[in-house]
Amino acid sequence: MPPTEAQDRPARLTVGVVGAGRVGPALAASLQLAGHRPVAVSGVSDASVRRAAELLPDVPLVTPAEVLARADLVLLTVPDDALADLVSGLAETGAVRPGQLLVHTSGRFGTAVLDPATRAGALPLALHPAMTFTGTSVDVQRLAGCSFGVTSPDELRMAAEALVIEMGGEPEWIAESARPLYHAALAIGANHLVTLVAQSMELLHDAGVQAPDRMLGPLLGAALDNALRSGDAALTGPVARGDAGTVAAHIAELRRHAPQSVAGYVAMARTTADRALDHGLLKPELAEDLLDVLADHGDGPGPGPARGTSAPDTSGPHTSGPDPDTPGPDTPGPDLDAPDTPDTPDHGPEEGDR
Numbered sequence: 001m002p003p004t005e006a007q008d009r010p011a012r013l014t015v016g017v018v019g020a021g022r023v024g025p026a027l028a029a030s031l032q033l034a035g036h037r038p039v040a041v042s043g044v045s046d047a048s049v050r051r052a053a054e055l056l057p058d059v060p061l062v063t064p065a066e067v068l069a070r071a072d073l074v075l076l077t078v079p080d081d082a083l084a085d086l087v088s089g090l091a092e093t094g095a096v097r098p099g100q101l102l103v104h105t106s107g108r109f110g111t112a113v114l115d116p117a118t119r120a121g122a123l124p125l126a127l128h129p130a131m132t133f134t135g136t137s138v139d140v141q142r143l144a145g146c147s148f149g150v151t152s153p154d155e156l157r158m159a160a161e162a163l164v165i166e167m168g169g170e171p172e173w174i175a176e177s178a179r180p181l182y183h184a185a186l187a188i189g190a191n192h193l194v195t196l197v198a199q200s201m202e203l204l205h206d207a208g209v210q211a212p213d214r215m216l217g218p219l220l221g222a223a224l225d226n227a228l229r230s231g232d233a234a235l236t237g238p239v240a241r242g243d244a245g246t247v248a249a250h251i252a253e254l255r256r257h258a259p260q261s262v263a264g265y266v267a268m269a270r271t272t273a274d275r276a277l278d279h280g281l282l283k284p285e286l287a288e289d290l291l292d293v294l295a296d297h298g299d300g301p302g303p304g305p306a307r308g309t310s311a312p313d314t315s316g317p318h319t320s321g322p323d324p325d326t327p328g329p330d331t332p333g334p335d336l337d338a339p340d341t342p343d344t345p346d347h348g349p350e351e352g353d354r
Helices: 024-033 046-055 064-070 080-092 112-119 138-142 154-166 176-206 212-234 244-257 259-278 284-296
Strands: 014-018 037-042 073-076 101-104 123-129 147-151 170-173
Touching: 014 024, 014 064, 024 037, 024 046, 024 073, 024 138, 024 154, 037 064, 064 080, 073 080, 080 101, 080 112, 101 112, 112 123, 123 154, 147 154, 147 176, 154 170, 176 212, 176 244, 176 259, 212 259, 244 259, 244 284, 259 284
Parallel strands: 014 037, 014 073, 073 101, 101 123, 147 170
Antiparallel strands: 123 147
16 A cells, blocks of 8 residues: 555544543554544543553543544444444534544444434544454554455545554455445454364363463464465365364364363364365265264254265355454454453454444
């Protein structure tokens, strides 16, 4: 992305934050580095107050209405489910000023959720950082090169993209109608990854591995890199090879030592088998035994294309699921959206994470 030309950059703005979760203060601090001026922040919890003090020192903590009264650019970084009511309430009480830039960071929503404020004269933007946020100063550094899911009216597109670039990010245009799918894709990639890695570390610990993180680091790093480069062609392991006996042994061990992990293992193995079949990696003659094993240990039949056939359809790519964040993250994420609470991870991509 070429540097933003001077005439394309937003004027230096006063910035306010409504919802001092993990995302808002980091974005405001990043905008401050670009020359904008944070002037007000609102937050309720003790954690919010601490985050604001660390990332936005000397910026006063005020009510949401006062944030809007003081700022030209307002970041609405609250949980997804709270966003619509917040916007409606601000519009109904006359807090929104004509010409004010109103930015939310939810991955789920585009600009339609801001309609009450838009009718009051606000300029609506949806800027969702596809990143997991910690609520510390490291988040500002992580924004460098971070993709943002951007949705705005056509006439505000240049301003939206310029703001993202000033925060060090890379804008990705997301249509209003595609926002829910976009956010689901980020959640699958980022939120579920954390669950899978944490579960894998627990199982390795139970197996006697002294440093599960050290063991998994190089393996998962290589797997992620391969997947980003090659997609399904990077699949390896017993499911992609059709090793039904190994998969059956895995399930038996999980039932014995971690029964709560069986359902997730079977579900992911079925999805992996489905994709491996679709992409010609899993041989049809090996698939039937594998899928029988998975069916025997699950609550329903295996993937449709392979059940009871010797020649499943491998003519085209797998299209049944979303693909990727958002952060998404709140954070992503982006859950990719983290709410304004101390114990909810934000997926920037989420408190809109937010």
